[in-house]
Amino acid sequence: MGSAGNGRNKARGIVLKALALIGGAILLRKLTRSATRWDHARVVANALSGEKFSYEQACRDPTNYFNLRMLTCPAAVMLDGSKVLYFEQRFYMVKPCSKEMKCDVEVGSYAIRDVEEYKNFCERPKSQRPQAEEVIEDIAEHLNTIHLSRCQRGKRCLYEGSTPPGGFPNSWNGASYCTSELAILRNGEVHTWDRGYNDDGTQVWGGKAGPYEFKPTHNSSFSDMYSPLNFAPVVSLEKKIDDSFAMRDL
Numbered sequence: 001m002g003s004a005g006n007g008r009n010k011a012r013g014i015v016l017k018a019l020a021l022i023g024g025a026i027l028l029r030k031l032t033r034s035a036t037r038w039d040h041a042r043v044v045a046n047a048l049s050g051e052k053f054s055y056e057q058a059c060r061d062p063t064n065y066f067n068l069r070m071l072t073c074p075a076a077v078m079l080d081g082s083k084v085l086y087f088e089q090r091f092y093m094v095k096p097c098s099k100e101m102k103c104d105v106e107v108g109s110y111a112i113r114d115v116e117e118y119k120n121f122c123e124r125p126k127s128q129r130p131q132a133e134e135v136i137e138d139i140a141e142h143l144n145t146i147h148l149s150r151c152q153r154g155k156r157c158l159y160e161g162s163t164p165p166g167g168f169p170n171s172w173n174g175a176s177y178c179t180s181e182l183a184i185l186r187n188g189e190v191h192t193w194d195r196g197y198n199d200d201g202t203q204v205w206g207g208k209a210g211p212y213e214f215k216p217t218h219n220s221s222f223s224d225m226y227s228p229l230n231f232a233p234v235v236s237l238e239k240k241i242d243d244s245f246a247m248r249d250l
Helices: 002-048 055-060 132-137 219-225 237-243
Strands: 050-053 067-077 083-087 091-096 105-112 139-150 157-162 177-185 190-197 203-206 212-216 234-236
Touching (some): 002 083, 002 091, 002 105, 067 132, 132 139
Antiparallel strands (some): 050 212, 067 083, 105 139, 177 190, 190 203, 190 212
């Protein structure tokens, strides 16, 4: 009788432990889900930050693509936790999508109040940059917002998305609106595709062949990139904004 009772007590103890573990796992999953909204925003902000080049793409197809440098760096953190990044004459603001929206991360693009103050921002020592309080004050006109969603398993990307249907107002080079697409890949690449259209729906700036593919720099490819034999010289995106978004004949 005693041994049978002990056996039942042990079995009951095992069942209770199993239930406790299952309950703990469910609770942890719930807690994790509530925290991942900001985790997604952090992953996207980190993926956008740093130095990347479209060198390989420019070598494959020099007719349609320049060898561009994409240089992005953290600039400030808003009171609500949104991360502000500096990116070539504009700010990115990265934050989770609101719960009502069918997306995971918002990447908003904003003009800068005094662009000259931010020239070479990412390349300066932090002590010589505008400080976080100044950055927040210098966030000006909202340009567009891209809504990113997690990619399904098996795809090359981590996140992908675009501006809403109809895009956002834009008057550059005869455009009336613009659209943007963005993809964050698992291997660290960032793919971007910005285009402008006039009232008739005709594309008036931006690439026609597809998105730019920016890859993180590796030491060997970085050395090759600046070789005198290289036919794809580096063009800053800052310069590209000024004179290279115009349609190229394809």
